[in-house]
Amino acid sequence: MICPARITGRRTETAGIYTFSMRLVDNAVRRAYSFRAGQFNMLYAFGVGEVPISIVSDPGDPEHLEHTIRIAGRVTGVMAGWKVGDVVGVRGPYGNGWPVEEARGRDVVIITGGLGCAPVVGLINYIFRRRDQYGELHILHGVRTPNDLLYRERFDEWRRAPRTRVYLTADQPDKSWRYKIGVVTELFDELTVPPSSIVMMCGPEVMMRFAAHALRQKGIGDDAIHLSLERRMECAVGLCGHCQYREHFVCKSGPVFSYRTVRELFGLSGI
Amino acid sequence: MSEALHMPQPALEDLIAMLWREGFKVLGPVARDGAVGFDEVRKVSDLAVAMRDTQEPGRYRLGQGAAGEIFGVVNGAFSLKPFFFAPEETLLEAKRERRGFKVSEVAPVAPPLAFIGVRACDLAALAVQDRIFLHDRFHDTHYQARRKDAFLVAVNCARSAPTCFCVSMKTGPEATTGFDLSLTELEQGFVTRSGSAAGEAIAAKLGLSAAGQNEVVSAKARIDGCAAGMQRGLDPTDLPRLLYAEAENPRWKDAASRCLSCTNCTMVCPTCFCHAVVDQEELDGNMSRRVRKWDSCFSLEHAHIHGINFRPKIENRYRQWLTHKLAAWIDQFGTSGCVGCGRCITWCPVGIDLTAEVAAIRAHPVKR
Known part of the structure; x- marks a missing residue:
């Protein structure tokens, strides 16, 4: 209702x-x-x-x-x-929400791309309000151009917080850009995290696919990588059929999925 | 299975009249617009008597059947689906108030319906829709209001259309569950069985006597003959694994080169449940209705969000439909979404046959 x-x-x-x-x-x-x-x-x-x-x-x-x-x-x-x-x-x-309970006590890697990602801002705020319950926090964010970087002052604020690292990259930088150049996976060279870390990400699916691949190289299991998907939703209760992602209803069993659950579908177009 | 009773042909007339008296609106297969469809019946002669259908991929014709045969037509475009899952209905009304608005639910108008002549495949499809609308995490009150009092008189099939494949989907040609009464048509009258307490009560009121042994044998022979003569089949073995693995099989593109993305298959499918939820505002701006309408995964908007269409190509949409129907459905609801009624084959304007598409994918897998 x-x-x-x-x-x-x-x-x-x-x-x-x-x-x-x-x-x-x-x-x-x-x-x-x-x-x-x-x-x-x-x-x-x-x-x-x-x-x-x-x-x-x-x-x-x-x-x-x-x-x-x-x-x-x-x-x-x-x-x-x-x-x-x-x-x-x-x-x-x-929807199911982020695995914040599962993440407790672990280092957390948050990856976003594209035009800001509201679900992730909520997640970062959530962790900051319970900072002692979580380990190191790594925030990775990739944009196409510096103009696409929303929440710039928030990134600066997060960067100054203890036990927190912020990594930014732009694919098409301008002269003022002080951070990394390239797509989001470029940031993984700098990222050093234990395999026990948990990853949560949100953004274009192609970005998340490459990110998941890079995280595997770091020994992070597919179960520990969680991603938020976006699909058309009209009913939100798993009845209208629009948000189907093969056997999943994104509204009901998502929008957050472990990479293990969806990895088979991730490389396919038009699903 | 309950005791077999003999129902002389005039008793069918009594049954229809009795159901009306009990407060049901009685519907049965009626010939209209060149096909049969469930419509109001007051007497046996309202039914598509002495008619037969010829069906093949992309073609449906009604013609003359055997004299006196009442249920000679296998089926038409529509199953029971539109009667329980309405093609379009208002769910909510929002009225503007001085500060804000007030939302109220719209209760469905649902007179109890009785159906005469429901085929086994359509009963199986109804069970699939019950699973979706009544037995899942969210319960649909509109569907339930229509469904709860329905009285179902099944007819066992004595012949199949060339597009039928219920035997391979294990849903027919005999109705074994989900009905109140079942009929098997003989030269003279019917063999009938009750499948529920309500059916038993009606049968008792009709005052039917036990069927003779030869009638029971003859009824079984007709059903067995129908099953043995069925021309089409779909091998359901391991379909989720096959279709999931074959997501990139070239056959999808091949089917898409023929598919018009017209949505006919999803409209005539007795189990397809996709629907759009739209808000329609009155012209004066003071009232808005939330309306649910049938939608189709073949429509361009189905997987569209701002700036992205997740299934832009027909090959994406055809794969979505078939993979959902035959594979993902099993993961979602514990049952196949296909009951083998063959409507999607008959009513496809270009005659695409899902059984042939699946067979082609099975015969030429690109992954193993």
Whole structure:
């Protein structure tokens, strides 16, 4: 069921990317609501439609929801106009989320590529709020051009944090670029992690495929590599059929899969 | 199996009338638009009596059948699917309010339905849809509302269409489960059995006597003859492994060169469940309905998200459909998505035959 939620905050991340804070209107619904890191909600714009958007706020404070939306199509185009005080719809949470329990006590490698990746920002924040529960944190991020680097100040902030390393690379750098040049796998030469590390990644599938391959070279098992997939979702409950990835319903058994589960499908096009 | 009873032909008339009196809307195979489809029947003569179908890949014709034969037509384009999983229905209504909006569920209008003349393959397909809509993690109330009171009168097949392959899928030609009453048509009347308490109660009201031994033998001979004469088959051995391994078999491209991506196969398939969920706003902007409509994995939008189409080519979509139907379905729901009804073969405008496609892939694997 779609639950009304009131927009309590709106922040512009960059042109075309906004983070909305919201609060479920009904008291009983709000108090009963809980989610895990990496789960998503179906957000509804009245009369227009619904889209799956990951929850980036902290599961420790489930009454406060934050969603980062990239304006890409018809529905998100309308969401771009959401203002503080507006009432929108929330249905969820859905999906399995990141393996944050499994990651506890281990070194964590987080890899993203392309135009920022909201699910991963939520994950990094989650770990920072529980910093003593996790080992070394390595954040690898690849962009095509320096202009595609969103959250630049956050990367700087993360870089300064203890027991944290940030690795950036641009495929097509400009003169101002101070970091590595090349695709994200270029960063793996610098990465030294024990085979007991856990990896979570999100981004273009081709990037994740090469990354998984490079991680194997470092002795990290396919079971310890987790990736978040994106597919069309209309129902979010494994009924409408759109998000099928061979035998998987991405909405229900994903969106996070271990590389072992999907490695066979990863090299195939048009699945 | 319950006791075999003899049902004289006039008792079928009584059965139809009785089901109406019990509050059911009674539907059966009726000839219309050059094919049979389930439609309202008040009397036996409303059914497609003395007719037969000829079917082959890409072709369907209705013609004259044996005089007096009531269930001579094997099937038509539509199974029971549209009656339980509606092609289009409203799930929710959202009304604009002064501050925000209010969402309410729309209860389905679902008069109890009785079906006369359901084939074994379609009963098997119904069981597959039950598994998806009722017995999975999420339960579909709209499907359930229509499904829960349905009364099903099966007809065992005495002949098959050349496109049928239920024997190889182990779903027919005899209905063994999932019905309230089953009929096997003989020269004179039927052999009938009940398959549920509701069926037993109706049979008792009809006052039927036990079938004679020769009738039972004759009914079995007809069903066995139908099974023995079935022309098509699909070898279901190890299909998930085969189709998963053969994702890059050149046959997909070959099939795609013939496939029009028209979606006919998915529309006539009794188990295909993909649907679109769309929000439709009233012109005044104060009300919006959430509507569920049948969708197809052959549509260009099916795997499309902003800027990416995961299955842009017809070969991707044909592989998705067939691999889902025959392989992934088993992983998802513990059963094949194919019951061997043959509709996708008959109603494909270019006559693509999935049994031939699978056989070709099996015969020429690129991986082992």
